[in-house]
Amino acid sequence: MSQQVIIGEDGVEQFSLKHYTEKAYLDYSMYVILDRALPNIADGLKPVQRRIIYAMSELGLKAGAKYKKSARTVGDVIGKFHPHGDSAAYEAMVLMAQPFSYRYPLIDGQGNWGSQDDPKSFAAMRYTESKLHGFADVLLSELGQGTVDWQPNFDGTMDEPKVLPSRAPSVLLNGVTGIAVGMATDIPPHNVREVIGATIHMLENPKATVTELMEFVQGPDYPTEAEIITAPADIQKMYETGKGSMRMRAIWQKEGPDVVITALPHQVSGSKILEQIAAQMQAKKLPMVADLRDESDHENPTRLVIVPRSNRVDVEPMMNHLFASTDLERTYRINMNMIGIDGRPQVKPLNRILSEWLEFRIDTTTRRLQFRLDKVLERLHKLDGLLIAFLNIDEVIHIIRTEDEPKKVLMARFELSEVQADYILDTKLRQLARLEEMKIRAEQEELNKERENLETTLGSPRRLKTLVKKELQAVVDEYGDDRRSPIVSRAEARAFSEEELMTTEPVTVVLSEKGWIRSGKGHELDPAALSYKSGDNLHLAARGKSNQSVVILDSSGRSYTVAAHSLPSARGQGEPLTGRINPPSGVRFEGLLMGKADDLYLLASDAGYGFIVKYEDLQSKNKAGKAALTLPKGGRVLQPSPVGEAEGANVVAVSNEGRMLLFPIADLPVMARGKGNKIIGIPSARLQAREEFMVGVQVIRAGQSLRVHAGKRYLNMKFNELDHYAGERGRRGNKLPRGFQKVDRIEVLD
Template sequence: MGAVQDNFERLPLKEFAEKAYLDYSMYVILDRALPHIADGLKPVQRRIVYAMSELGLTALAKYKKSARTVGDVLGKFHPHGDSACYEAMVLMAQDFSYRYPLIDGQGNWGSPDDPKSFAAMRYTESRLTAYAQTLLSELGQGTVEWSDNFDGTLKEPVILPARLPNLLLNGTMGIAVGMATDIPPHNLVEVAGACIHLLDKPDAPLEQLLEHIKGPDYPTEAEIITPRDEIRKLYETGGGSIKMRAKYNEEDGNIIITALPYQVSGSKLQEQIAAQMLAKKLPMIEDLRDESDHENPTRLVLMPKSKRTNIDEVMSHLFVTTDLEKSYRVNMNMIGLDGRPKVKDLREILVEWLAFRTETVRKRLRFRLDKVLARLHVLEGLLIAFLNIDEVIAIIRFEDHPKAVMIERFGITDIQAEAILELKLRHLAKLEEIKIKGEQAELEQERKQLEAILGSKELLNNLIKSELEEDAEKYGDDRRSPIVAREAAQALETTALIANEPLTVVLSEKGWIRAAKGHDFDVESLSYRSGDGFLDAVKCRSTQPVYVLDSTGRVYSTTTHDLPSARSQGEPLTGRLNPPAGSLFKYLLAGNPDDWVLLASSAGYGFRVRIEELFVKNKAGKALISLPDKSTVVRPASIANQGDLLAVATLQGRLLIFPVIDLPELAKGKGNKIIQIPTKDLSADKDRVIAMATIPANGQLVIVSGKRQLTLKTNDIAHYSGNRANRGLNLPKGFQRVDGLFAG
């Protein structure tokens, strides 16, 4: 066996994992996902912009293949995946993604409908936009720190010397480890105005800044409908949400959608609306068309079926149910000047950015001052040489070490002596002396100016202000996203979204339900599964629910517009409802909420109830009729008018007629006695209620017994009339086995 190696370190797994994960998360937070407050860029974006400036791809240069740029970024500064890098580049070129794009692209860079539909980088060409110069123009002027690139062969800027608060102007999104950022874009003119206000009044409260910055400004003309106080709270805390709503107008009775919320795809939106139309949830819309073109980038046309359609109500419903209205999270998390991530409020962001800007301008001025002083120093030496030109020439011609001799002879510095020795012969002309004196005077003037600005806070602030004004004038534009006060959108009631059609709902013995269009449908023509058959049918509208009564006296309700067609064999009601074990579905009921119906048990008890009392959301239904021992539910009778009469027939062939109004109005229960049935007959099942019907005023009653029918007219009805809870009178022979009672 070889010698055991001992050149390793032992660490508890817990410590190693903790440190490794912390290192990784700090890398993701600081070097990948969060933007820096100074230039508002993430490292990959900064490297793309810097690499393009190094390639000379300014706004005036010729376009260059994007693959060339991506290659430079990866090879020199960002050793990561090319597709991720190109995607970051594409985002900065899309004018529908960035409020102020940094890259000017040629070719297919995606569309608002599908931002990821851009061409491969070998096809597209790009250069920087004019706006990108605000990030780069002061780069070579000693304004920022530089660090080694990944392999130490090149230098790259740690941050870019932004002349504008790009972080707020373009916003950004990012997901790090344990934190995320969502900063919305803003309007350049508004943000510059707030910065200038802060420079004038460093103690200005947030309220004054919000007079300039009204709210976010997305690269779309859709409306921001977040209330002002919520926007203020958002800027006060650095977090919250912004709600955007599509713009629409009416044209020849059609709805024209002209602007969509930020990053909402028109094609996806059409799918959402079409899905509702297919599901028959938008019966008032007849057609949907996309008429977008170059002149009208967004033009979606919704065609209502009727001129009477309330367009605002339909749009309000679509705002709730589709992406026509969208909320955006706001979380202003960024890396501050101290290098730490933090969620900052609006005032904090502007104050900190202005501190960065002030320092950048100060560094730029110092850098320039150093250059001016160095040049003045050189010019001073050159003037000495011109005053003693013959002697200088002699020293250079005859001395072995002319530099040292000149330094000693004229009392000049090494730099000045070097500059004299570097002089070309043509610069010894007489006019050169005048030029040097002119340059010296100009530089002297500039030096005084620079020193004055560096020595005065007020002058420095004035310079920053004038530069902000200049850039706002040059790159600024009008607000695109109007901030409008709107009422909250409301979805339409389900009934309003259903076509109001007549239906006949059919229930089979085994509990299968279906619906046929129309009220004159022949239920006899339906086919059933083997061993199944017709049980009950009811006429209703597609906007009304249907109520199902079971053998235990419970009632259930279900929608009718989504029942399967009568051409099919239906669906089992148990899929929609959840009845107790052992119960059987018996009867169907339907009607308007204020219609009345009469419910009874075979024991001869009953009551009146409004249809609306039958409605129940619970799948398990609710108890409605209390059934005395051994009794069952009798087929309900609908009450057309409270002046109707009620006819009740029993198994023994007795008939009693009395006013419906004599029965109580209950929501549920056993009810009052309808007809007298001896207890011994009930318990022995020798007598019970078998049929009921309501007779309108001056109406007739038809008694069905087998194939025979007996019609009772006014005098006969009076003969069988009595008080509620009487025994009733016997029907004539041949009609004592009653199969049904019907109003004639």
């Protein structure tokens, strides 16, 4: 970023505010990314974690040491290496000590370090004590062997390691979360046995694919026994891209009538689960649950008991509802973003992570071997000089006693180097006893063997890889354990719908002519006998169940849905339907339906058109409804007719001029919305003039009768008497007997 810098008369540099803020924010963001929030692929640690581990090792707090107050460690960390708040350093320390947070804890804590139920309930650092866990040795054991680079601390008074020489791919083992500027990281924990198995395979097959590596790494392994229910294909995609998500589900079992939850997803609190379930019980969304108990203790860290209301409760759908509506099932974001060996942050796939870490490990091992080789050569060089002095001990002593500068004389007389001469002069006389010659030669022999072995290993990439492999296997032998989080296949959880949670009692929904709606219990209710407001009367009624919805059809062909259980009681006079839906102004309500999702209805207009529709296609969550029936010009909506079982059913249609037509219902299409097909022929000119139209259409079956009303007169016809009116769909139909040329309506009788 180019900056326009102006040097003022007083010699002060002047920046534009834009350039200054851009640079300041960029510097800050790079600091947060590289030196605070993201882990390094080498040791899997953020800087604060690395500094805590290093400071504890410098204090001598190894796994075999005595515990020391945590405040001592935090003081060293913030005083020597990490100039930030003590609470931030202590919280990072606590996290590494919690066995329910870290798959392989790095710190061994004594005292109150929080609980799974409340991870932040840990005691203050002046009360707790700590030392390094045995697993921290994987990170620290090679630190003083020339394996990593060092850098000055914040005030330049001492050095600290840039990374720790980890003997295992720790970045995958414990996982890490962090939020930087413009990026974040969410790396899940894994099983050490699986990860090292994949690492060894990668070492032997550098071009191994994610598919091959997944023969070893099944998936993440959290420090909980809850199930991972993410599909293997999704896990593979996550490892291939470095991004994805994991779903975990609690473990439960039946103990008699009760349901007992024994393992919760990672970082889920049992008390929060009970709160979520109790809230649903209070909201009457869990009528099948009678009681909750928390029986967790030291022997059973997680034991939540759900008591069903009765033995007849099916607990499988109940638990599925709880998985969908509480933290008993939880999704974790995966974003394997880390600082690579090139010092740059990047989201990496599994094979890239392991190959980069192996590059670091091979380099670390090479540096360790070279460091040791240098030490061996230095020691051999000193022993060569010491042996010369021993073989000429009298002359050496004489030179030391008589010469002013014995060092120079020794170097000239015996062709010694400065290092050898200094070593001879620093040697105590008692080390030059007769027995020492054998010790010197034995040590030389042993060191020469080690030198040859080191030089051979350093000169052979194959032997170097074998050594790395053996050391990786040693980590598995010492710290390897079985997987804790099983990976299983489970059906997707589904919460109960509002209808499923309602009691299913029979109800009758009543709609008045002026649009007032109400609901009464039972199907024996007589809608005509109810009281209505002055000038109002019964218009439509429908029978169904309290957990069903009610579909209303208006005169414009739109359909609306209201919940039956939410309607006011039939003891009163109801409430305006327009308070629940938003129909166009001036429309009338022409249909009232209740049924199941797959129930069929005959929807028609008096223009002689219609179709079969499923009940679910008429339902709408929108208060403005949805278009269901398209009306031809001059046409009006007819009351929908239930179809029931379509097989063997027929449609009978009658016009106001006394023409009737019968045809199989299979001739009409099943549609979600539209005008439909022609049922009975009505000339459009006569329809628009309202001279002729279809007054009724019904579904009829063999064994039923048809009643045709014309004024006060009516005509009953058995099904087998309708053959005269049978014809093709869309025809004009045949005339009814004299006296029924002006039909009002038709009805089907059982």
